[in-house]
Amino acid sequence: MKAQAFTTDVVSDITPALLAIGRDGFPQALIGALRRVADVGHCMVFSFAGPRSAACLLDAGNIPTGRDLGIAYSEHFHQADPNRDAVFEGQARLAPIVLPTFARRMYSDSYRKIFFDDSDIVDKFASAIWTGDTCFYVNFYRITAQGRFTRDQIARLTAVAPAVSAAVARHFQHDPAPDSDPMDRLKNVIETAAPFALLTGREKQVCLRILSGLSSEAIAAELGIGLHSTLTYRKRAYDKLGIASQNELFAIALRLVASSRPLN
Template identity: 65%
Template sequence: MRPRGTSATSAGGDVTPAVLAIGRPDFPNVLIDTLRRQAGVGHCMVFALTRAGAARCLLDAGNIPTGSDLGAAYAGQFHESDPNREALFEGQTGAPIVLPSFAPRMYGARYRKIFFNDSDIVDKCATAIWTGDTCFYVNFYRVTSQGRFGDAERARLQTIAPAIGASVARHFQQAATPDRNLAALFATRAPLSALTPREQEVCRHILLGLSSEAISQSLGISLHSTLTYRKRAYERLGISAQNELFGIVLGLLSRSLN
C-alpha cells in the first residue's frame, strides 16, 4: 500500500471503473473501455497459466474478430512456445511482472503468422501477476489501423499495469459483487476497519461513484451529516481526497492477492 497522503492517480486512480467492476458480468467491457481511454489499447486477452503446465483463456475483448480462436489456439498449444514464458515463470513472487517490449523476431515463424500476421496485430504489451499456483497473464494489443503503441502509451501501460493485473486476478478469483468486496475490506482490513460503521458506509458509496447528495439519499441522512462522516473518515485515514481513498483500497486488494 502507498504511504498515506500521496496521490493515487499515478498508482491506478484512473482505472477506477475497472476496479469497481470486479465481480460484475460487464467486467470485460469495462476493462477494455478503460484500457482504450488510458492507453489506446485495441484488444485485451487474459490467460491463466499454472505451474503444472495448463493454460486457459479467461478473457477476450476488443477489436480482433478472431480473438476467441487465438485464445483457444494459445491455450491449447502455443503457450508452450511463447517467448515470454521464461520471464513469466521466473517471476513467481506475487509482484507485478511487466514483460519485454514486443519484437517480431522474438516469435517463431508459425507463431508469428497465426498470432500477428493473420490477425492483423502489429504491437503488443503485457503484464502478469502470480496468485498461488496461477499466473494471470494480461496481454494488450494494437492492430494495423491503430499503429504501434507510442512512447506515451507504453509508459501509461507500465504505470497502470499493476492495478490492471490485480483487478483481473481479483475478478477471476471471486464472483462477489463490488459492494460486497468493499464491505469485506472495510470490515476486516486496517486502516479501513478503524472507521465507524457509518464512516465505512459513506466511504464505500464514494468508491462506487456516488455524489454526496446521492449518498445522503441512499443512506437517509442529511447532506451535512454525509460531509461530516466523510471528513472524519478522511482524517482517520490521513488522506484528503477520493483518489487517496481509492489508493488505499487498491493497495489492500493487490496485497490480498499475494
C-alpha cells in the same frame, strides 16, 4: 502535481472495470476502461495452473480472430511465448509483474505469423499476477490501424497494470456470486485486512471512497469535512500503508480481495 494528476486520471479511467468485478459485464467494462487509458484495441487473459497448462479466460476487443488465437495459444503456443520465463520466475513475488516491452524479434517465425501478421496485431503490452499456484496473464493489443502504443500510453498502462491484474485475478477466482457487490468486498477488506488495520476509522473511510473513484473534493463533501482534512487523512493513510499513489492503493486492496473468498 502533474504526476499526481496523471495517477488520478488513470485510476478514474479504470474504476468502472473494478466495480464490474464478478459480474457478466466485466469483459466489456475492462476493454472500455483500457481504451480510455491507452486506446487498447483488444485484451486477452490467460491462466497458467502449471508449466504445461494454459487456458484463455477472456477475449474482448477488435480482433475478429481472437477466439481462435486464444485456443491456439492455450493448446500449444504458450510454451513458445518469450514472456513465459519472466512469468514463472515471478511466481514468488506478491506484486504484479510488468513484462518486457514488445519486440517482434523475440518471437519465432510461426508465432509471428499467427499472432501478429495474420491477426493484424502490431503491438502488445502484458502483465501478470500470481495468486497461489495460478497465474493470470493479461495481454493488451493494438492493430495496424491504431499503430503502436506511444510512450505516454505505455506509461499509463504501466501505471494501471497492478490494479488491472489484481482485478482480473479477483474476477476469475472462486466464481463469485452474481449479487455480490464488489464495493462490499473492498469495504470488508479495508475493515478487516492486516495492512488497513493500521488506519483510523476516518482514514479507512477516505480510502474506501478513493477506491470508489471519488475525487478529494467529493470525499470531503460526502464525509462533511474540509478538503484540507481529507488530504491530511489521505496522506496519513498512504504513509501508514507505505504507498504514494491511488494506483498503489488499488493494487493493495484488490490483491487482498483476490486472495479472499467472496462474501456470502
